[in-house]
Amino acid sequence: MKGRQVAFLIIAILLADQALKVYIKTNYYLGEEHNVIGDWFRLHFVENEGMAWGWKFGGDFGKIILTLFRLVAVIFGTFYLRSIVQKKYHKGFIICAALIYAGALGNLIDSMFYGLIFNNSEPFLVAQLLPDTGGYTSFLHGKVVDMLYFPIIHDAKFPAWFPVWGGEDFEFFRPVFNLADASISTGVIALLIWQKRFFPKKDDEPKPSTETEAVVNDSTQVL
Numbered sequence: 726m727k728g729r730q731v732a733f734l735i736i737a738i739l740l741a742d743q744a745l746k747v748y749i750k751t752n753y754y755l756g757e758e759h760n761v762i763g764d765w766f767r768l769h770f771v772e773n774e775g776m777a778w779g780w781k782f783g784g785d786f787g788k789i790i791l792t793l794f795r796l797v798a799v800i801f802g803t804f805y806l807r808s809i810v811q812k813k814y815h816k817g818f819i820i821c822a823a824l825i826y827a828g829a830l831g832n833l834i835d836s837m838f839y840g841l842i843f844n845n846s847e848p849f850l851v852a853q854l855l856p857d858t859g860g861y862t863s864f865l866h867g868k869v870v871d872m873l874y875f876p877i878i879h880d881a882k883f884p885a886w887f888p889v890w891g892g893e894d895f896e897f898f899r900p901v902f903n904l905a906d907a908s909i910s911t912g913v914i915a916l917l918i919w920q921k922r923f924f925p926k927k928d929d930e931p932k933p934s935t936e937t938e939a940v941v942n943d944s945t946q947v948l
Contacts, residue, residue: 726816731806731823738827742904743834746870750839751854755846758874765877771901772846772868792836792865799833802826817915818923824912831905832869839867871901 753770760767774788806826809819840862846852852861862868878897883890916923 726810726813726819728807728810731810731819734820734823735827735830738824738904738908739831739834742827742831742908745872745904746835747854749872750843750846750852750870752851753846753872754849754851756848764879765875767874767876768872769874769901770846771871773871774868788836789865792833795829795833795836799826799830802829815923817919821912821916821923824908824915828905828907828909828912831903831908835869836867837865839870840864841867869903871903871906873903873907874901 749768749770753768755770755772758767758769802822802825806819806822809822839860841860841864842855843852843860844856844858845861875898876896878895881895883893883895885891
């Protein structure tokens, strides 16, 4: 797989991810939700200060550490992608690595710059891009924009006899995520499924010799 093809894939994911995030950020107020396909595919605007899928990590200090970790991972990933392309690794593995890289870079952009270029999103208040009053926070403290919501099973309850959660509301699939998260997850899942194809085991056993096992001695006649 050529480097230009990898770059095109990464850029395409980044453009789609950032275009959707900017659209949601500048057109939806925090918590706003609209159905796209029935009740099971919705756009639901939330922001998270932590990892993918809305997980959090260590408050304000943890946010800086997480953003710096993403930055280091993206820098390392740039050189790693270049290396595996040059060494002509399996095409599927390169695609998976590119998906993970593009997703990490997409969320890193939010963390690094969104706090500088947007004002704060609030319930019933839509944010502006490059507001006169400045951004809502400082460099490295931006919130990641999430919007993809797939409550395939909703308005259901666990049966009363169910341990721990008996009688409570049940919903599948609950997390709200973005295209960058989806890109990372797709790359990781594909690696787990097809790792044997991407990294076939080499046959360490010596191949059988094609030479004859006949004993050669002085009495052997060569025809």
